Amino acid sequence: MSALPPLREVIARHGLSASKALGQNFLFDEQLLDRIAAIPGSLKGESVLEVGPGPGGLTRALLRAGAKVTAIEMDRRCLPALAEVEAAFPGQLTVIEGDAMKIAPASLFDGPYHIVANLPYNVGTALFTGWLSGEEWPPQWRSLTLMFQEEVARRIVAEEDTSAYGRLAVLAQWRAKAKLAMKVHRSAFTPPPKVMSAIVHVVPGDAPEGVSMRKLERITEAAFGQRRKMLRQSLKGVPGALEALESLGIDPQRRAETLSVAEFVTIARALS
Ligand SMILES: C[S@@+](CC[C@H](N)C(=O)[O-])C[C@H]1O[C@@H](n2cnc3c(N)ncnc32)[C@H](O)[C@@H]1O
Numbered sequence: 001m002s003a004l005p006p007l008r009e010v011i012a013r014h015g016l017s018a019s020k021a022l023g024q025n026f027l028f029d030e031q032l033l034d035r036i037a038a039i040p041g042s043l044k045g046e047s048v049l050e051v052g053p054g055p056g057g058l059t060r061a062l063l064r065a066g067a068k069v070t071a072i073e074m075d076r077r078c079l080p081a082l083a084e085v086e087a088a089f090p091g092q093l094t095v096i097e098g099d100a101m102k103i104a105p106a107s108l109f110d111g112p113y114h115i116v117a118n119l120p121y122n123v124g125t126a127l128f129t130g131w132l133s134g135e136e137w138p139p140q141w142r143s144l145t146l147m148f149q150e151e152v153a154r155r156i157v158a159e160e161d162t163s164a165y166g167r168l169a170v171l172a173q174w175r176a177k178a179k180l181a182m183k184v185h186r187s188a189f190t191p192p193p194k195v196m197s198a199i200v201h202v203v204p205g206d207a208p209e210g211v212s213m214r215k216l217e218r219i220t221e222a223a224f225g226q227r228r229k230m231l232r233q234s235l236k237g238v239p240g241a242l243e244a245l246e247s248l249g250i251d252p253q254r255r256a257e258t259l260s261v262a263e264f265v266t267i268a269r270a271l272s
Helices: 007-013 030-038 057-064 076-088 121-132 150-157 167-173 213-225 241-248 261-271
Strands: 046-051 068-073 094-099 114-116 141-149 177-186 197-204
Touching: 007 076, 030 057, 030 068, 030 094, 030 114, 030 177, 030 213, 046 057, 057 068, 057 114, 057 167, 057 241, 068 076, 121 141, 121 150, 121 167, 141 150, 150 167, 150 197, 150 213, 213 261, 241 261
Parallel strands: 046 068, 046 114, 068 094, 114 141
Antiparallel strands: 141 197, 177 197
């Protein structure tokens, strides 16, 4: 245990009133934070990127777990509190003041790393899709452990034939394994957000052979852009798609949400 003061005291001392614009909902419960930091498995000696450390609750938990943390925080009001955390865990924490949307994580690490974050909700999905969309696969990151609004988390891990299933599920599952690791009640946050949260854990899987990411995106965009329509209608504008359905024996009367991730992959492969 570090000798750091309780987080509520840190917030009060540094005047860190939560900013809605920066998506600030802080976690103070150390046991909960330790459970979150345990989701990726042992982090002893591992490199971790944390986006949005805020006053440093999750950061402390990651450091207690033995990780070497690089944290990107946009709100400079948090920097003095984070400097105290840095001093309590010498050599273990590097804080970068900046916008995570503008910093390529790979530029921060020489080797593999994990990403663990209680994400700001306003940029969470954009960061997540960026991390999943890299050309290089497997990516340099070994796992993602990310807090989302529960509704978004459910869309990431959704299976076909459910209303939550869509582009996000296909993107997250076609070459990675995504699971719902933990639900987090809104009352765990200060201030509590309007909705429940959940943590998603993602690890890279094998990339299917011969599939272009761009074609997969094109297909899912068209198919889910008109998700109530039959594929023969929604895929009409994608060159070669209707022929691909026929050659693969996929009924063009089906709708997007009935297609498994594997079926989307076979269509994308046929077009690639
Ligand atoms: C939901 S809070 C989480 C704070 C802390 N990690 C915790 O769990 O208590 C999100 C944090 O992300 C920061 N943030 C928001 N947008 C950001 C961005 N684009 N880049 C880096 N940090 C950002 C906010 O200032 C805030 O500290």
